[in-house]
Amino acid sequence: MRPSTALLSLxxxxxxxxxxxxxxTAPLFGIAAALxxxxxxxxxxxxxxxxxxxxxxxxxxxxxxxxVMFGAMFxxxxxxxxxxxxxxVPTSAAIHLLLSxxxxxxxxxxxxxxxxxxxAAAVVLALxxxxxxxxxxxxxxxxxxxxxxxxAMKLAVVALAxxxxxxxxxxxxxxxxxxxxxxxxxxxxxxxxLPGWAGLLLVGVAYQVVPMFQITAEYAPRLRRxxxxxxxxxxxxxxxxxxxxxxxxxxPGSGLAAAFVLFAVVTLRLQHKRLRRLPDVTVDFxxxxxxxxxxxxxxxxxxxxxxxxxxxxxxxxxxxxxxLIGGAGAVISGMLYKIVPFLIWLHLNNRMQQxxxxxxxxxxxRQVISERSARRHLYLHGAATVLLxxxxxxxxxxxxxxxxxxxxxxxLQLWNLLGALRIYRAVVQQAVTP
Amino acid sequence: MQDAERSIDVSxxxxxxxxxxTLAAVEQLRAGEYLRMRHRMKPCLLYxxxxxxxxxxxxxxxxxxxxxxxxxxxxxxxxxxxARNAAAALSPWIDA
Numbered sequence: 001m002r003p004s005t006a007l008l009s010l011x012x013x014x015x016x017x018x019x020x021x022x023x024x025t026a027p028l029f030g031i032a033a034a035l036x037x038x039x040x041x042x043x044x045x046x047x048x049x050x051x052x053x054x055x056x057x058x059x060x061x062x063x064x065x066x067x068v069m070f071g072a073m074f075x076x077x078x079x080x081x082x083x084x085x086x087x088x089v090p091t092s093a094a095i096h097l098l099l100s101x102x103x104x105x106x107x108x109x110x111x112x113x114x115x116x117x118x119x120a121a122a123v124v125l126a127l128x129x130x131x132x133x134x135x136x137x138x139x140x141x142x143x144x145x146x147x148x149x150x151x152a153m154k155l156a157v158v159a160l161a162x163x164x165x166x167x168x169x170x171x172x173x174x175x176x177x178x179x180x181x182x183x184x185x186x187x188x189x190x191x192x193x194l195p196g197w198a199g200l201l202l203v204g205v206a207y208q209v210v211p212m213f214q215i216t217a218e219y220a221p222r223l224r225r226x227x228x229x230x231x232x233x234x235x236x237x238x239x240x241x242x243x244x245x246x247x248x249x250x251x252p253g254s255g256l257a258a259a260f261v262l263f264a265v266v267t268l269r270l271q272h273k274r275l276r277r278l279p280d281v282t283v284d285f286x287x288x289x290x291x292x293x294x295x296x297x298x299x300x301x302x303x304x305x306x307x308x309x310x311x312x313x314x315x316x317x318x319x320x321x322x323x324l325i326g327g328a329g330a331v332i333s334g335m336l337y338k339i340v341p342f343l344i345w346l347h348l349n350n351r352m353q354q355x356x357x358x359x360x361x362x363x364x365x366r367q368v369i370s371e372r373s374a375r376r377h378l379y380l381h382g383a384a385t386v387l388l389x390x391x392x393x394x395x396x397x398x399x400x401x402x403x404x405x406x407x408x409x410x411x412l413q414l415w416n417l418l419g420a421l422r423i424y425r426a427v428v429q430q431a432v433t434p
Numbered sequence: 435m436q437d438a439e440r441s442i443d444v445s446x447x448x449x450x451x452x453x454x455x456t457l458a459a460v461e462q463l464r465a466g467e468y469l470r471m472r473h474r475m476k477p478c479l480l481y482x483x484x485x486x487x488x489x490x491x492x493x494x495x496x497x498x499x500x501x502x503x504x505x506x507x508x509x510x511x512x513x514x515x516x517a518r519n520a521a522a523a524l525s526p527w528i529d530a
Contacts, residue, residue, distance in 0.1 A: 211474070212475065213448055215446055215447070217474075275445070275446040275474075276446045342450070349450075
């Protein structure tokens, strides 16, 4: 087995509040998405073009996925890349506030269809994402590390910038009737946001955290070197083809699907051969997530080459559930169950050292969030994914139980993460009490 | 020189166990002994802790590609010489 080349510099870790404010807010948006869908009912959630579905989707993409990914970037940049961010506490607090507010404004805009809400949402989200892109992008381009994670992160930030610009153009298209042709950009916006920003960042972070926390061998250096660039070039080719040569869009599109299938298969192989074969809920979250990503890629290929086999309306909703909830949602949740306990342990360790109490009574990572409670979340998340997929075909039967399960899954995740914070506070309190 | 060597393999463990077990192992070193620690990645968090506790170290790439760290107590010249001698058989660790 080859060793990891990960360059950890943990003494540079930012204050605990920096990542945790993002990690603890994300499940709230997940709960909000499920409650919103329950309130709107199945009639308002039957097609990707309905305002309710757009609001639900953005609560998950901006409120959950981007929220966790922003927090993870603030944490991982100093630690994995060795770049010190200037004034991380106020910067992260401002971005967190703007992202939360902007997401809620966008949901209000979709539901009310008032131009004023759209303009307000666009301004606030442009500030949130723009500030993040400037701060994180500047830090990434200062990094001396040549690790492939840095490259994937840089290209992910480029994809985020493209997603933002395309999103702003779509807002313009929505509020100005003479700009309606810009609506053709919806699928391009989606491609740069999901396989682009979310996909590239997940892959880049996986290069480090899968070998480190799941005790696997490293991803092959050759794969790490070309993967992010290939995804970016395929995205550019697909976007141009989709807009100007639609008959040929299947070609770069199939390339994108193949790239993520390869990543999923390689990751599953690494996990299958991991050195320590103890039960690990994080690995099981990854199994669920990668299985859903494989299904999503297969579904996309089927829709491209045999569209008559699936109703377009069902395809869009299934693909969305598989990528947003079953795929990226599960993988990110799994990573949180390693990253949060490790951060709690690390910061407790630092606090104990400052107090001259090395290794006093610091709980282990498994005590910070127990395997059993994380596994309950996994089962709820998996069951919600399966029921949501079924609910696309049989909404009257399955819609409400599926969304109740989804709300319960996010609520349990929030409870587990808050439990980690409670343990941190209790240990610190105990240590400082004479 | 082999008698001077104590070894620990943490390559199948996840954070923070490699750090905790290694720090526990170095505390058990007797005069003239050094610790040879094997890990699948460079244990960057370890170095500050070793520095703070008064230990020297030398990091090498093992034949099997694993990261090997040789650790001795500052001031223990016999242990330092034995550790450096053993480390010299391996190639230096070069960060990516």
